[in-house]
Amino acid sequence: MSLHAPHSAAAERYRMLRHVVESLRKNTNLQVLAVTSPGAGDGKTTTSINLAGALAQSTAERVLLADVDLRRPSVARQLGLDGSRGSLVNALVKPGLALEDIVEQLPEFNLSVLQAGEATDTTYELLKSPRLDELVDEARRHYDYIVLDTPPFVPVPDGRLITKSADGVLVVVAANRTPRGALAEAVSLIDPAKIVGFVFNSDDSPTNASYYYGGGYGKSARPPLWRHLWRSS
C-alpha cells in the first residue's frame, strides 16, 4: 500500500513509522534496520515492504529493501519480481559479486530490492559467514536506509545472526495472533539496546498497523525500559 496506494490510511500509518525511523537515523545514526517477529506469518514482510516504500517516498534518500529470510523468502513474490538480477544467496557464496550487480531498482519507485534467492538447507552457515557483514557494510556505503526482512525470531536461529549486523530491530506483533510467551521469548533473545520499537500489525483493522515506541535503542545495554509508549493515532 505504501507503494501502490500512498494516500491510503494504511500508508499514512507507515509514514508515521518512517518518521520515527528518520528521527532515529538523525539522532542515533540508525541506518540498518532488521524487521523481525516472534513467529511465522506475523507480518514481517508486509511491514518491511511498506516501511521501505514509505522511506522511498523521499526522493532524496537511497533505500534498499533486502530479503534476508533465506528459508521462506517472499519479498520478490510479494513485489512480483523475477529472479533474473541475482540474489543475496549468490552474493553470500561469491565474494567478488558487487551489490550493484544484483540489486534490482523498481522502475516506478525510488526503491532498490535485494532478493533472497534460492533457499538452501545451509542458511545458518551462509549467514554466519563474515560475508554477510561485508555485504551490509557495502550497503551502508551505497544507501541511506537498509531494511532487512528476516525469518521468525524464535523458531530458527537466523534472526540472531542477522540482527548482529543491524543497528536496530523492529519487532512485529500480530494482533490476536502472536502468543504473549513467544513475544517475551523473542524480546529476551534480542539485544535490548537494539530494539527500536514494536509494530502492532492487524489485518482486520481499517488502519492495519500501529507503532509503539520503546526507548530501548541507544548505546547503553540496559534492559528495555518503556519510558514512554506512543501510539501513532
Ligand SMILES: Nc1ncnc2c1ncn2[C@@H]1O[C@H](COP(=O)(O)OP(=O)(O)OP(=O)(O)O)[C@@H](O)[C@H]1O
Ligand atoms: N496488515 C495487513 N493487512 C493485510 N494483510 C496482511 C497484513 N499483514 C499481513 N498480511 C497478510 O498475512 C500474510 C502473512 O504476512 P507476511 O508475509 O507479511 O508475514 P511474515 O511475518 O513475513 O511471514 P513469514 O514468517 O512466513 O515470513 C500475507 O499473506 C500478508 O499479505
Ligand SMILES: [Mg+2]
Ligand atoms: Mg516474511
